[in-house]
Amino acid sequence: MVKTAMTVISLLVACMVAVSPIAEAITCGQVISGLAPCFGYLTKGGAVPPACCSSVRGLNNAAQSTPDRQTTCGCLKGVYASNSGINLSYASSLPGKCGVNIPYKISPTTDCSKVH
Ligand SMILES: *[C@@H]1O[C@H](CO)[C@@H](O)[C@H](O)[C@H]1NC(C)=O
Numbered sequence: 001m002v003k004t005a006m007t008v009i010s011l012l013v014a015c016m017v018a019v020s021p022i023a024e025a026i027t028c029g030q031v032i033s034g035l036a037p038c039f040g041y042l043t044k045g046g047a048v049p050p051a052c053c054s055s056v057r058g059l060n061n062a063a064q065s066t067p068d069r070q071t072t073c074g075c076l077k078g079v080y081a082s083n084s085g086i087n088l089s090y091a092s093s094l095p096g097k098c099g100v101n102i103p104y105k106i107s108p109t110t111d112c113s114k115v116h
Helices: 002-018 028-044 050-062 066-082 088-097
Strands: none
Touching: 028 050, 028 066, 028 088, 050 088, 066 088
């Protein structure tokens, strides 16, 4: 868990540096901090905490444009790829559990440039 937190924090910093500060564009930091309440579910399954679902819904609402979706995709991909504790079958079921329809599948092999 400490390792996961460290990975998340270093990703957060990397993303904050990489994403240019355009107002209103979604950032990796928002995506990752939004997912924080979801880590328990993503690693162990079980019930999805309400705080996680409200973040997932918020992120989905915030990421409506193609660049925002691509940013979100890239962030999630990075998080999933660098946290071996995350079970991808839980990750892919998460939006559905929260009643959110995400029009693309995120996996470590998703080509985010094809997300629109
Ligand atoms: C992920 O969760 C599914 C469903 O509970 C389980 O069958 C699978 O073994 C898990 N995979 C890993 C890598 O833990």
